[in-house]
Amino acid sequence: MNKKAFPFILGLIAILMIALAGCASGSEDDGASGSDDSDNESGSDVEEKTINFMHLWPEGSSRQHHLIVNDIIAEYEEANPGITVETEILGNEQYKEKLKVLSSSNELPDVGMTWAAGFLDPYVGGDMFAPLDDIIENDHSDSFVPGTAEAYAIDGTTYGLPLELNITPVMYNKAIFEEHGVEIPETFEELKAAVQTFVDNDVIPITLGNKDSWTGSMWYMYLADRIGGAETLTNAINRSGSFEDPALVEAAAKVQELVDMGGFVKGYNGLANDEAKGYFINEQAAMYLMATWDLPQWTTDENNPQEFRDNVGYFKFPTVDGKGDKNSYVGGPGVGLFVAEDSPVKDEAKDFVSFFVEKWGEQAVSNAGVIPATKVDTENVELPDMYIDVLNDLNEASNITLYADVQMSASVAQVHLNMIQALFGGEVSPEEFAKEQEDALAAEEE
Amino acid sequence: MTKSNSSLKTKNKSYNNSLGNRIGLGLLYLVLGAVALFQIYPLVWLFFFSLKTNAEVFGTSPFALPKDPQWGNYLKAWVDGGVGAYFFNSVWVTVTAVILTVLFASFVTFAITRMDWKLNKLVLGLFMVGLMVPIHSALIPLFSFFLDLNLIDHPLSIILTYTAYNLPITIMILLGFYYTLPREVEEAAVMDGCSVHRIFFQITLPMTMPVISTTAIINMIYNWNEFVFVNTFISSDKYKTLTVGIQNFIGQYLTDWGAIGATLMISIIPVLIAFFILSNRIVDGIAAGSVKG
Amino acid sequence: MKQVMSNKLIIAMYTLPALILILALVYVPIVMTGYYGLMEWDGIGAKTFIGLENYIGLMQDAKFWDSAYHSFLLAAFSTLSLVGYLVISLVLANKLKGSELLRKIYLIPMLLSSVAIAQLWLKIYDPNNGMLNSLLEIFGVENTPTWLADPKLVLISIFIAIIWQYAGFYIIIYSAALKGIPESLVEAARIDGANPIQIAYKVKLPLIAGVIKVTIVLAIVGSLKYFDLIYVMTGGGPNGASEVLASYMYKEAFASYNFGYGSAVGFALLVICLIITWLVRKLTASNEEIQY
Structure with missing residues (x-):
């Protein structure tokens, strides 16, 4: 019985020694990378x-x-x-x-x-x-x-x-659009018609990873921009306006119209952006609203199949009932x-x-x-066509509204993101959605 | 302890021979086997996952085999993920912390359950409270604490933290066993004039080998997979551990899931081996302990 | 003989190293957390002392209570699942052929890091291509659930993943405990004619009662401060439907820059754990002299 304990303790001591040696060798060169003050004092030229x-x-x-x-x-x-x-x-x-x-x-x-x-x-x-x-x-x-x-x-x-710097166009799959005879929607009504066509044909109209709710926020922001103009949402956030502005409530109602039609991929509120993107890359979903930081994935990334990359196009977010400026974007640095x-x-x-x-x-x-x-300087660089188009759009942009959750203070942003999930999940009415955020913004102002 | 023994009546004489029991046994194996499949499947899944591209990981069925196995993911994990470089750090940090924890915890549990002193309940209580600290609320205080000690970006900071935060759970588990184990051997040893150290090292430790192995396994897994503390306290590449390698594949906008899978797959192998060795000790240990001294 | 076992110097030698470590690395942060809880602090700039304001705010914070409720549910769920783990361990403790191998296989999920487990369960619950819904569709279920996106299902879905994650942890503890039961006692009962179920219930369970109590405390405390899978799989969503105390604390402290308030949540979590542990001890220690 005693024989068991001794090797155990010996082994233990040995390992502790190795550990200490590891620490000691660590502390010796610690000063080199860690603090710069001490190094300054050595008076070399x-x-x-x-x-x-x-x-x-x-x-x-x-x-x-x-x-x-x-x-x-x-x-x-x-x-x-x-x-x-x-x-x-x-x-x-x-x-x-x-x-x-x-x-x-x-x-x-x-x-x-x-x-x-x-x-x-x-x-x-x-x-x-x-x-x-x-x-x-x-x-x-x-x-x-x-x-x-x-x-x-x-x-x-x-x-x-x-x-x-990024802007957020609607990415779409040209092949899926063509197969179902859908044209690029110019207005919200056309977007809804397109969504309806896809729903009828068992294609996912829009993929959305709303677990990371900033994704859903971009949909809402665009609708708010088109309905209320470039400044309404920004004003509500910087408190020169109100979140209960009719345009902001109407934008929320429009989101729910899309939700009720089955416009978004099933289970969007539980999907992370990466998961939602998977449906787009696997050509199961027709549309995906995402910022241009993903451009490499649509153009040069060898991990995605060439056929898929050839099928990806983008369009500017549609107008709503003829209102709104298509050159106004959600995006920013x-x-x-x-x-x-x-x-x-x-x-x-x-x-x-x-x-x-x-x-x-x-x-x-x-x-x-x-x-x-x-x-x-676009003259001197070799770029895929999509980049050239995006850079041109950027030059013509009339306005870029910074992502709402970035504009807001961190704690209001949490309220906003939660409310986006609730809005998309049908848990709150557009009015409650607006009020809840107005309250949070107002509370912070005090 | 065994007061209920006598109440057992001799009703079922040959329960293990009847046909009904055989069918029951068959069913039992069927259920056990099904559960086993469910438990082992994750390893298989992880292996396939590690050979997929992002496009396959998301969007296609998780049952699907990789279309074009991406063995390059393993190369990426080894080179870009720094798995080769972080491996040794993970090993020695884990081993040191496990040994410290299990040894200290055994000391404490022994002192609390076997020795006579008034404050033992209080000390035990102090350790139990340690179970209840959410690690994220300890992060900022711990950082400034180690900063004062000049231990930030020093492996000792994570070793000590792992030890301290695993002590309570280790002591709790040991405690359950120490109360169950018979004290006769130890009492006899005291009678024979053994010193406390000899009792602890030569009787109690060997006798508790099964539970020591158990807690060692649990500690090992915790330390091996920990990343919140390493990320916060360590900034030099030379001290980082394997879990940080995973971070190398999480990008600002794009995460390389296949390479993460490969890193996970590589990093599970050593724990798997250590686990099989240690879990055999659970059996060996008790055999050694039950031999009367 | 008493003298040997009450040697103060040895007691100090055995307990002090661990005690010092705990006091420095666990108690200092606890105290600091409680102290930060008294501050209005974003974690970066100056701290303002506001007394108990954070704690009073907590009492009226519906989100805090929702999170607490979810944590309590998880604690209840985890405690109940101990029965299942115990049954498996008892079955495997019998001298069945292959039980040694089975036991090892059962512990494998425990070796995986939360990152891997979260990815696995996300794949299981994926509403469109996921394993679970694919199976349901084979059986002809239409309108398959959306699991993690459904506020009514999200909690139970994650709980199942957590229960599965921790199976190995408890089975290994129970198995080690059952290994510690002297063969002679089991043999004696068998000679008395007890069947395996009776042996398990009447002989083995009472003998490992101490270990079971420990696991109850571990399950409850572990659940109340549980964070990993929930944070990765749902981030507490949709709209807070799966928020638990630890994830709420984390969001307040690190995402919303309310470090003071987050610390108050963390401290409250500690107090809740303390109260419940005390209650459990009262309830389980009543008929046994064993204290822990």
Whole structure:
């Protein structure tokens, strides 16, 4: 019996020793990457500085983005001897969570990624992000597409430099449309007629992953835009208007008309966007409202069959009863770069951000299929036709309304997203839908 | 403890020979087999999942075989997902934390159930409360705590966290067993003048081998699959663990599910092996423990 | 002999390492959570002390109570399912051919990470191409349910996945406990003529009663703070129909930037767990001298 215990304890001690050795070797080189303050004091002729850069383009899922980032960093380090850029890369959700935890201890990376409006508001309120107006004035006064950098401004000061710009057209499957003799709908009535045809023929008219309710929100936003004009929803959110505006209620009613017809894929409220997209890629669904960040999947992504990609087209969201401007879009900038206010290398970080935005703009479309928020010179790049069309549409856009959940403060956005699910699920009437959000917005104003 | 034994009457003499029982046994196997299929199917499913493209993962039937097996997913997992690089970290972090947890928990359970002191109920209560903390509300306090200790981005931060957060459940499970186990052997040893350490290491630990293996399995699985703490406390690539590899495939707008499947498939193999070894210890252990000393 | 087993130094040696770890890494966060709960704090900027306002708000927050109700349902459901796990363990504990292998197979799902389990069950419940609805269609069911999208079905659908996820966990505990029963007692009962069911009920169950009580507490506490599958599979939706305490806390703290309020929810969750554990102890310890 005793024989059993001794090997056990011996093994245990051995493993603990290995563990400690692992820790010890860890702590030795810890200082090298971790803190940059200590390194500064060693008085070599070139001052060594490290910029910590946290981004969300891992090699696995965003290979091209990842490579461009590494390229830009290499180029920057080359041009600025003594400066090293250390990256930390996380997936989308984990990135947001970690940013939150880091900021609670004022440990933000020197440079990181942020979203516009509602997302960065608390960070600005907590003096976490550095103003970047000087960069825009000095280096980028004419680089950005109008309206994009403004989305990162609070009270006239800009805290983020946008990297991407998207609009949201309705993607559709040309083959399915042709097979059922459906034309591209110009008006909401035609859209409904198209939906009816698909319903009658057992084709999924519209696929929608409304578990991530920002997807359903885009449908609602378009209807609100077409019925009430570009400003109504924005005004309701910025409190110069009301969410109980008749146009906003009517838009909700129109959503339910589509729902009642069976316009959306079965179980949409339980489907994630990825799952819903699957029906479109497998050519089971005729239409899919999604922003242009997915363009690579419709054009160049080899993982999707060539026949499918050839069948994908897009059209502008229809008008409603002849009202509305088809050149008004839901969309806006996605991620942008911030510089931490308390960064020990703030000047270098700002310089890097400025450099990054410029280089990113040159490479993003051609190498990663991302439409940057900086102006794109379409003359000199080889692009699939769909990109050219989208870029032209962008130039002709009369208005781009930023995604409602991004415009709103985080807690109101939660109400909005819940209400979108309830509206699509038929749990609330259009009036209740509007009132609930009006209440949330009004409560916050106090 | 065995007070109800005498109440058993000798009604059913040859219950295992009758035809009815044979049919019953057959049915039982049928049910057990069906359940087993249901339990083993996920592994098969995961394997097929790991060979699919996103288009196949979504939209087509989950029963469907991969049309054109994407073995490249495994290459992606190994290279892009950093599975090769994170593997060793996962192993030693998991092993260290499991050993610390099980050893500390055994110490505590032994002291609480076998030794005489007034505060034992209170101390036990303190540990039980540890069960009830939702980890996400501990995230920010823990981060600032480790920051003060200069342990952020240091493997010790996750090892200590895993140990602390698994101690309560481990102690609870051990406790149930310690109360059940007969104390005669230990009492005899005390009579013989054994030291407490000898009793603990040479009698109690070997005797509780089945439950130690059980808790080791449970701890191992928890630590191996944990990602919230690693993501928050660790930023250097050299300390990250396998679950972080999965994050590498979750993009801003596009997630590579096939590669995630491959990463999951690779990372389940070591636990599967460790699990089979440890679960055999459950049987061996009791054999060793029941030999009278 | 008493002296040996009440050596204060040894008691301290055995308990202090774990105790220090727990106090530093579990109690400090608990205290901090309670403290943040007294603040109006977005988690980033300055904290404002608002006293019990968050906790009072909680009492009137319908969403909080809905989430709590869902968590309670899960706790009840999980506790009931212990019976099923116990039956399986008892059956496998008999000297059936192949029970050793079966037991191992039954534990396999436990090895999978939540990410994999969530994906699997999403595929099972997919309303159009999913496994479950495909099967139902084969049997001629029209209008198959939409499971996770249906506010009436979403909870039970996820509960089933959770019950399945945890089967291995409890079966392995019960199996180890049953292994610990001396063969001589079972043999004695068999000689007395007891059939396997009687042996299980009259001999084995009383012997592992302590372990069963532990699993009841684990099931209840584990359910009340359950997060993983719910967050991945439905995110608490549609429109809060599957929101539980932990997911509500997470959303408030991390998505809505109400870290103060989220902490209050977290602290309330802890208090609820404490109260229920205390109740369970009262209820189950009444007729046994065994305390845990």
